[in-house]
Amino acid sequence: MKIIIASSNQGKIKEIKKFFNMDTYAYSEIMDYFDIVEDADTFKGNAILKAEAINNKLTLEQKKEFIVLSDDSGITVPSLGNVPGIYSARYAGANATSKDNLAKLINTLKENNLNKTPAYYTCAIAVIANDRLSTTHGWMHGNVIDEERGTNGFGYDPMFIPEGFNTTLGEMSEDIKKELSHRTQALNLAKYFI
Secondary structure (H helix, E strand, C coil), X not given: CEEEECCCCHHHHHHHHHHCCCCEEEHHHCCCCXXXXXXXXXXXXXXXXXXXXXXXXXXXXXXXXXXXXXXXXXXXXXXXXXXXXXXXXXXXXXXXXXXXXXXXXHHHHHHCCCCEEEEEEEEEEEEEECCEEEEXXXXXXXXXXXXXXXXXXXXXXXXXXXXXXXXXXXXXXHHHHHHHCHHHHHHHHHHHHC
């Protein structure tokens, strides 16, 4: 079996491809790119929407060859009313870049006089194999800070300090981040479905 990832986020695709010891492809490597509507109100709901969108485009032969895997993830800051949450990828607007989203969250912390405050990452994984859907979650808790530190990782990593550490994910090596990651936790559970 092979895995097809229902995402166009290059950071996620890179992490997921490194995680599995099997042939793993972004969906745009198998079929024409198309926008997947993510209008559910939970990470799990959006992960399911993405997995189903790709699964529905596969032929019967491809469904025998591929397992569809999707990830919906983001960061939540309780002291800011649980933003950005499911809107993490578009926090600064529909066409925002990761840098735009990061800058907006840093500015929002500063506007609220928060130098450091608790936050957590959530990752929901949906897997479809032979038209059977399974889901799982992973979390990583810590704090966000009102500045960008480090250049590793992607998204909000340069402002997130995991519990028990003094450095941001952006300052950590890829190996340490992978060990702590909400995505790694969710993918470890998803291995049972796969």
